[in-house]
Amino acid sequence: GTDKMNRLADYHIHTFFSGDSEAKTDEIVKSAIEKGLSSICITDHLDFDYIVDDVLFELDKDKYFEYFENLREEYKDLLDIRIGIETGLEPDKSKRLDDFINRHNYDFIIGSSHLVNGIDPFYLEYFNGRTDYQAFLEYFESIETNLKYCKNFDVYGHIDYVVRYGPNKNREYSYGRYKDILDEILKKLISMGKGIELNTGGYHYGLGEPNPCTAVIRRYRELGGEIITIGADAHTPDKIACAFDKAASVL
DSSP: OHHHHTTOEEEEEOOTTSTTOOOOHHHHHHHHHHTTOSEEEEEEEEOTTOEETTEEOOOOHHHHHHHHHHHHHHTTTTOEEEEEEEEEOOGGGHHHHHHHHTTSOOSEEEEEOOOBTTBOTTSGGGGTTSOHHHHHHHHHHHHHHHHHHOOOOSEEOOTTGGGGTSTTTTTTOOGGGGHHHHHHHHHHHHHTTOEEEEETHHHHTTOSSOBSOHHHHHHHHHTTOOOEEEEOOBSSGGGTTTTHHHHHHHO
């Protein structure tokens, strides 16, 4: 019920500032209030040099922050709005990301893997000519590499994002199949003092599981992880707090 919801916050939301969203901020705020959330964090995409259909997945660092400072002020009596970003992590982008992030005092930063050797698993070409196992493993290896070079984030986003888009979705995926590399990723994040997110987008994409899957979240906890945020990865207002009841039961 609402009593339970009003303690919840959605910490992964995209607006029209993101290259893959057209969501209007007043509609996002309205949806969050209607769903009884106490707080939201806007986390629009910052992926340097990533262009899709002539749309650049970058942000104007001053315009973006100022816009949401004004929005936060406008709705301060109705909803606690935090200003964040979802950064696309790549080893050669770490300095540019740092320069962008350090310009303003962001409340929250998701570090995510979107591009693996220049290709986003969102596109089927990423999976062409190889097994799901090979494609998934390369994705996890890219996370391991990112963690050597990129430190400027709070939680790592949707750690098994890649399984959303595979030709077979998560039919051939389990924590156990990738245990060694996933454990290394989780241990590294914990040693860095970083969290992970429970991203309910996995339910939206028909996986029947969050991203990362329940077994990975459980393993993070077993290894001593203590920082977790919940986000719906909403690109439209109706998806805010999507499947948060399932997220609560998983946690």
